[in-house]
Amino acid sequence: MWSFAALADLIHEELNAQLDPSWVLAVEMILVGLSAIGLFALLGLVLVLMERKVSAFMQIRLGPNRVGPAGLLQTLADTLKLLVKEGITPNGVDRLMFNGAPFIAMIAAMLLLAPIAFARDFQIWDLNIGVLYVSAVSSLNVIAILMAGWSSNNKYSLLGAMRSGAQIVSYELSAGLSVLTIVVLAGSLQMSEIVASQADGWWVFKGHVPALLAFVIFLIAATAETNRAPFDLSEAESELTAGFHTEYSGMKFALFFLAEYINVFIVCAIGATLFLGGWMPLHIGHWAGFNQVMDWIPSSIWFFGKTFFLIFVIMWFRWTFPRLRIDQLLDLEWKYLLPIGMVNILLVTAVAILGWHF
């Protein structure tokens, strides 16, 4: 069957026939980089449109429906508008930090695309500490937000950035602990092995209560880490106008905006990989026929289907819940999620040692 892996192999063979190996590596790196940028842009367009359509659905509206068929080209037009807009640097800002922050946000988001298994045998970089890499790189995002907020010379931005700093640093702990739950169960930090360990069932089903609990904590922490409602305090519109990116305009604003959506995609992709089996199809026990039909669906569709399902859930949160207050936000993490996560990891260790999971 046609797959991304076959395509990659084909390109690799073609290049090897034409060039010598060191050039092949260089060309492949450029190709991978370009496709990562392409994926970044494409995901940004798709997710912004999806958000607008989902919110329209929840709010009994139609959403964008003028540009292109059913408004499909709306985000393309918006991006074009943002590209040609003047990128204003206000007086009194720290120019280097102000202009650098959007790029750091974008680079941090793009780096995270590397260890994600998009389909069967299709991964940019299957490093052996994939999960650790993701937790490490995803925390770079807070640097960009703090830089933007501090350098903007605006009190709203500063407040937003400080809130965001407190929030991301806190929720990273819970996210990390819930990810560790699966690492304990799967016995590996490598993405491909975590996916392979779910061939006979996804961890959210196999891992009993601890995995389910970890999944819920992960969803909450992921929403908080990506600064999305109900945890969107860093850009709380009704309080801080636009929070840390109040002073940004044009493409610099668009980069922040895109980075936010890519981060949403990535946390959902990680969630899908760890808890919902990544590209693994849904298999139910001994139903051979059913399993075969499921196998027939391409692995990339499984992966993107699960990821977009989680994205939909996160959007659902955004358009339903009111916003928390900063002290309640920190209470939720330090008083509830973190202790529960710690107990949960003890529980899952017991489950893993005693072999209670399926």
Place this chain on the structure above:
Amino acid sequence: MVEEIGTTEQGDLIINVGPQHPATHGVLHLVITLNGETVKKVEPHLGYIHRSIEKMCESLSYRQFIYSTSRMDYLSSHINNHGCALAVEKALQLEVPGRAQVIRVLMDELTRIASHVLWWGAMAMDIGAFTPFFHAFREREMINDIMEETCGARLTMNYMVPGGVMFDLHPNFYGRVKAFIRQFHKKLPEYDELVTGNTIFRSRTRGVGVLSKEDAISYGCSGPTARASGVDCDIRKLFPYEGYGKLQFEQPLATEGDTYDRYMVRMHEMRQSLSILEQLIDNIPEGDFQAKTKAVLKLPKGEFYSRVETARGEFGVYIVSEGGTTPYRIKYRSPGFSNLSALDHVVRGQKIGDLVAIMGSFDLVIPDIDR
């Protein structure tokens, strides 16, 4: 480090919220002094939308000056017009026909529901939930359509005139109002599910921004804001006008005076207004919709005051007449101004997020405050 709330010192963060800010719902300017996230002081600056309506009214005739009041509290324009018409009728000792009275009450209550529905959406938006706003507008649209058919306008109605109402009801009025009552009965529980029952919403509003009964009275608060603190101040009950005394409805009162209570009082008021609509819609008497009046109204010399209960509180009209065709002096007592004055007292020591929630629960309409 304990710092006194209500003082400004070096190192405090002073932020201008407004005149253009998503939370102020208009051109209100708040200078807030912050210590970190905690609000130490709020200083409202007014005047950005001052149109000197009171002064303008002095050169308008007694038929014309009513129209300018639609532009004050634009969300309860019917009720503002009603108050002015009542003052003129009081001075002329005009008897308003029964049909006109019922029409006026129906319009007032529809306006009250429309205003509270919009407030509900805006308050949810202040707290961070966007979706309720659109759901609120679905119901508000129905009322606006009803108004458009009968009054010819959707926002600044100018429907109440001295002696009655300007036009008779549109034939579609009965059917549309009944459809609205059915729809609203179905949707109110949905409102509660979406916002009232939400844990985040409750934790954001319970015990936040407490206004005690004594403070509510001394700041001159009125309407739902004061009733949430337990002040018995519904003009419709205390000084019934236009047959409100004959109607069966309750005045929702709460005791805590926090943001949640102000929210709940308004939610109950919508139910009460709905029940008033139900009582009246089948009992509109036949007859004239306007009393016979002279083309040019001349008020006798003297001072006349009338008050009505708008969606935001007590609206008072004070006319000083020298016996001519235009008033000598007009003073409006707008509910928003007094309610806003309590904001600083209530907000001190709360977080910025609470400031926005409390402002939402006060239901401020800026043109009402500034006039």
